[in-house]
Amino acid sequence: MKHVIIGAGPAGIIAAETLRRADPRSTVTVVGDEPEPPYSRMAIPYLLTGSIGDAGTHLRRGADHFAKLAVDIRRDRATGVDVGDRRVALAGGGHLDYDRLLIASGSHAVRPPIAGMDLQGVENCWTLADARRVAAGARAGARVVLMGAGFIGCIVLEALAKRGVELTVIEMGERMLPRMMDDVGGEMIKRWCESKGVRVLTGARVGAVSAADGGLELALDSGESLRAELVVCATGVSPNVDFLADTAVRIEDGVLVDEYLCSSVADVYAAGDVAQGPDFSTGERRVHAIQPTASEHGRIAALNMAGGRTRFRGSLSMNVLNTLGLVSSSFGLWMGAEGGETARAADAERFRYLRLEFQADRLVGALALGLTQHVGVIRGLIQTRVRLGQWKPQLLRDPLLVMDAYLDCTRRRA
Amino acid sequence: MHKSLLIDPEKCTSCLQCEMACSFEHEGVFNPAKSRIKIFEFEHGRRAIPYTCTQCAEAWCLYACPVEAISLNMETGAKEVAEDVCVGCKVCTIACPFGTINYNQDTGKVIKCDLCGGDPQCAAACPTGAITYVDADWTGYDRMREWAQKTHSQPSA
Incomplete structure (x- = not known):
């Protein structure tokens, strides 16, 4: 064979x-x-x-x-x-x-159809070869514009910031991580990034990129123009x-x-x-x-x-991300399911957020911000379709009890 | 035959000796927050459950790791994190359906139970026998296994 x-x-x-x-x-x-x-x-x-x-x-x-x-x-x-x-x-x-x-x-990696995206100094950050070029351009103090604040953009964001560049992030969507975070989480991450000295423009579009003074100039739809030595494009794959x-x-x-x-x-x-x-x-x-x-x-x-007959039960959409030290994760139908119910606990001051999505008495999706311990049980609960029974009303009141619910439900089942 | 941690919550008094021992063994400090085994209390402390990795056969963490930082210790059956290889991407922390591999902000790496190389200090420290280290096919461990396998399957309902 x-x-x-x-x-x-x-x-x-x-x-x-x-x-x-x-x-x-x-x-x-x-x-x-x-x-x-x-x-x-x-x-x-x-x-x-x-x-x-x-x-x-x-x-x-x-x-x-x-x-x-x-x-x-x-x-x-x-x-x-x-x-x-x-x-x-x-x-x-x-x-x-x-x-x-x-x-x-x-x-x-795909680049948006904008004039000047083919200029020298505009890089993707997808392959190792891309990464080497980005590293060469992202010297401490360099002005860097990151286009796109999706999952890949945000992963690159952290690395760029750590290199000590002067960083501006431009995201077309109304919030950071539009496909991984809701408004509450996206806003928290944005505020977190700003508190770390990163400029974040959401709902912003680049109209054109042009060469200027040995660097690049980006004309935004808002009328503002930005100068940069390096533009990193993370607008999608x-x-x-x-x-x-x-x-x-x-x-x-x-x-x-x-x-x-x-x-x-x-x-x-x-x-x-x-x-x-x-x-x-x-x-x-x-x-x-x-x-x-x-x-x-x-x-x-x-x-x-190889000749077997192994059935795949379906993949669970999930992501985990570190944005300048703020860890976020998303699971399944975090945006909610039809006829479902939502539980939220948010502490904007401490950058902590947990959103749980239920359908009947099962967990079907979740978002977590600032929570790193035992987050895997969220996948466990979703993918084993555990019936939460009496825990569901408790979780609707206090989603932070999710680990307790997990242990209690799985122990009863085991 | 591999041995495994057998946990009997009925015997747990929530004294946290296991967490202290684990933290000291791995981090050199007596700090329950840095332990790889956690005691969860229910019913206002009337009930407690020691909780850590079961070294499941599915090894979700190991297969999810993009840089081969997690490997099987053939001697103990433990899935061990090589700190010098782990980049801290945390994919394993969402892939493990038991939530027993976790990110350590201080080191930027993940940590999990490694059975202390075959001499688990949590079991040694437990004064009531709530945590023991026994032959793997012995008892309740199989129930955990069974549970692990359910993450593969469709609901019966």
Whole structure:
């Protein structure tokens, strides 16, 4: 059996390792197009702060890790797939034949269609190569504008601030983290950042970027203009699916996969950021571009490629973020469910916030700010669909009792 | 055979000796806030539950880690955090459905129970036998396992 995996990120690498165990006699080839050993984008902020070196971002330790597993990692890029002949065309001119194919090609950073975004000094912060350029430009005292205060923007924000730059953040949405935080949480994070000397403009748009005095000038829609030596663009990512354009593989927001991580074409699977798979909370198919989903997708897709029949129960959308020392997390349907109920506890002075979302007597979503201990039980409660019974009215009054509710409910069940 | 922590809440008097011992073993200070085992009190202190990692077979934390900072100690079965590898991204803290791997603001790394390399100090310090270190297939540990597996499955209702 010949397994080919397109993409050397966490989903692809975990799939390769799982295949090696589940299908020992197969050949496993991973195609990655970046000039680095397989690494984690999650680690990039820590590279920017200097707390780790390049090797600290690597997914696996030991230079011979993949050789020992007989997993062939090839530096090349898939340019097309012939699902009839089961063949992947490569940019280097060659091709790879497969029996089963995993698409784990991830996503790429996208820039908004604004004049001047192609100028020197405008960088993404998505790949290791991007991070090295950002590090070179983000010298202490440099004026840096960060476009986008979503999850990735906020992770980069912390790293940039730690480098001692003069930082301005511009977010198009009405609050920071518009897809991970509600108004209360977004406002707290903004106020926190401002108290740490970061200028945050929400509901703001850049009209154009131009070269000025050896640096850059940003014209905002508000009429204000900003000068910067470096502009970091973190306005979003998009799945890498171009090479599938001429195939029958169905694509919406990503490669559509069923509960076995199989695409619309037999023997073609997808995992990670590029896959639009079952969402635990809604039952619909969603792209959840997060590390835990990449890891679960990769493992389950591989088990099925190896001939198993392992069903994926759906990924839970969740994120955890450190913004200049303020830790926030979000889980599932944090924005609320139809016919559901909400509990909130907010302490704006101490930057603490907990929001719980219920449907009947089950927890379906949550936001937490300034809370770092035992937050995992929120996932536990949501994903095991624990019936909270008498605890629900108590949690509606005081959501901070969530750990007590968890222990009591799980002990009763156990 | 691996051994595991067996916790009998009925015997817990909430004296916090386990938290002190854990904190001293790992952090060098007697500070319950830095313990990897926590006592939760209910009913105004009439009931207490010592709570820590069960070293579950699913190892959610280990699989969620993007930089391979969490590994299995083959001797003890503990999932251990390598501090020099952990970057502090906290993905494991939301991935663990038991909430037993937590972020330490002081070090910028995560901490969890590592069974003290096979000589858990919480069990050694517990004066009432509420925490003991026993063969893994012994008792209530299986119930925790069962519970862990439920995070995989659909509701029966």
